[in-house]
Amino acid sequence: MTRISLHIIYFCFGIVLFSCNDSDKKNKGNILPVKKEKNVTAKDILGNPEYLAISYGGYREVTRDSQPTIQQLKNDMKILSAMGIKVLRTYNVQLDHAPNLLRAISELKAEESEFEMYVMLGAWIDCLNAWTDQAPNHDVESPNNAGEIGRAVALANKYPDIVKVLAVGNEAMVKWATSYYVQPNVILKWVNHLQDLKRSGKLSKDLWITSSDDFASWGGGDTLYHNEDLEQLIKVVDYISMHTYPYHNTHYNPEFWVVPENETDLPGIEKINAAMKRAIDFSKKQYDSVSNYVKSLGVNKPIHIGETGWASVSNGHYGPNGSKATDEYKQGLYYKQIREWTNNSNISCFYFEAFNEKWKDAHNPKGSENHFGLFTVDGQAKYPIWDLVDKGVFDGLTRNGNAISKTYNGEYKSLMVDVFVPPTAEEIMSHR
Template sequence: MACNQKKKETIMQTQKQVTAKDILGNPDYQAISYGGYRKKSRDSQPTIPQLKEDMKILSAMGIKVIRTYNVQSKLPHASNILKAITELKNEDENFEMYVMLGAWIDCLNAWTDKVPNHDVESPNNASEIARAVDLANQYPEIVKVIAVGNEAMVKWATSYYVQPDVILKWVNHLQDLKTEGKLSKELWITSSDDFASWGGGEDKYHVKALEDLVKAVDYISMHTYPYHNTHYNPEFWHVPNAHKGMPDTTKIEMAMERAIKFSQKQYDSVTNYMKSLGVKKPIHIGETGWASVSSGQYGNNGSRATDEYKQGLFHQQMRAWTNRAGISCFYFEAFNEQWKDAAHPNGSENHFGLFTIDGKAKYPIWDLVDEGVFDGLTRDGNTIRKTYNGNKVDLMKDVLVPPSKDEVMATH
């Protein structure tokens, strides 16, 4: 009995000592972006038992850090996740899961019928930050990072983006709370945004407030989506004329290798901008992913980028690169969520998950099903089985080769 008690105390002590500095960049702490929504509207909140089911599934596949996106008062999703993790930790002293807690940031008039004012912030931001602080203080053993905003500075987010000085203001506020002892000094503060917002793209982003923000955060959380660039910037994606005679699988594999290099180039561009400011801080990937279904511009009539096979290659290569390089990758995302594009069931935004909504494991993680890591686990009563009934021949029927260079030039 005394021996068991000592072991329990050691485990608890070890878990309490784990900080963001220990977790980020550590391949033993795999990360993922997580939303547990099952329905077409976020008005239907997943229950704590459902969230616990999901946490067990993610834990079984080696995930130990999840990223959430908001703590809005009408959406108790994040706070319920923290409750679910707490219950799991109480039930099993070895259960380990940490959270990068997102605080959503908007401009004035965002998501209304009024014209968004990108130079003025929403009055809701202050209460969003306050809720994030409360949760971080309530669950210090779980919340290891607060991210101020999600793609809140990138100018293509026309519904809600703000200027960098708004993000800087709230990052400084949180850093001040740490200095004053009102937040844990070990808590890391960042903002999670597109690589361009972090100075890796156009010069228009290179403003004084961004320079100050780079210096104010504990690390940079950047997003990179070669998937979207198969449409918007297809030069890297097309099959070169010199490759015309190659087998289709080789053409696809080479395209996916170029996709990874595309992300690496974006990562390097942010690194170079940071260094140009005389700053040396970790840079981690707050989001990257690849959809498995698209009825739109990434699908059969567009860039032909979308299917589970390509998703599997991207996931495998992205994990291999980031693990090797000591970069945390909050892969997007754990489960499909159909609220993201509720009007278009086959819209790509609904299909970035490694699992379907009913708990089927997509091709990227078929090997984990084979290994038995999900044995005994369910999602909403469904055992974890493979998509396509595990038949790769059937899966490959839905796989298209990227367009040739001539085809790309003809459509652009």
């Protein structure tokens, strides 16, 4: 072969090689980047202040027969996401609300690559004859519980990228829940069942299982709750989800709430601020009581707050003729302080709740249960989050067709007209 022939061959080879490389570059430029799903687990979320949590119900009407639409749920998710919420708690899978919520979140994730929202999915647990005209049998569980657990499992498997926690029951062991409470062995049975499903690969091993109940139900109160079944339950849950409500205790256990003698000469606003500081201390004490009981069993397990909150309206025990605990100013102090404490302590707090829900006390519009939301039903932001409205985080977002605005037209003086100073011990007794 001549030298000229070799030059020709090398030249042609170079052209082919260059063409291939150039073609590869062009093709690489046309390949769409693959969206990488975040592999976020309950362990990553719980106790992480970057993942603020809240209890959520999207009901707008006085009955749950009227279910929120997928679009309404999406609108709510955008509002909550804008304020930094990334974890929601739901309560049952008997109705369409939870399945529709999971669908709404899934669709939002498909529509917006950066959208991030996770769910602590609740399965409601009842005793036999709960919510009927027959006497509840607290020693026997409802036959409906098996179906509820089955539905929760199916949803957790359908939406593993969203459902990160399954909670067996809501305040299902506390004895003041006289309409439906069960014994701890019922909760233990279903938690063991779910843990068995994880071990057999029928549920994600990363899914955390708990029960969400009053601090007393977790051993932090009366010793009548201390028994072998509760001890076993504490050992088999992945973490403990406890409730604490100083708000309700302003009526039932008001010692921390009343104005002490050494504060009687303080200005009204200082009395209020001091009382709200004592309210946070009350929650801390309940948290510590659960923690101490768990440790006494030789168990070292995460403890998070599954529920706590403060209502803004009440015409009952907590209103102007009762403990005088209820208004948006106090709600604002409680929300700020509970977030500050739990975030700094790496405790997840599923604040109760996102939006007012009118069905909770349908026959009494001013009943406190209807007014725990940080937003009104029509999308007005209450005092705890007025600052977020000022920052424009809700710009362009709506609820029920309404732009997000402030309650009281944002007028602090108008808000304070409805604010009452906590009573003295004598005043509390006079209302009983």
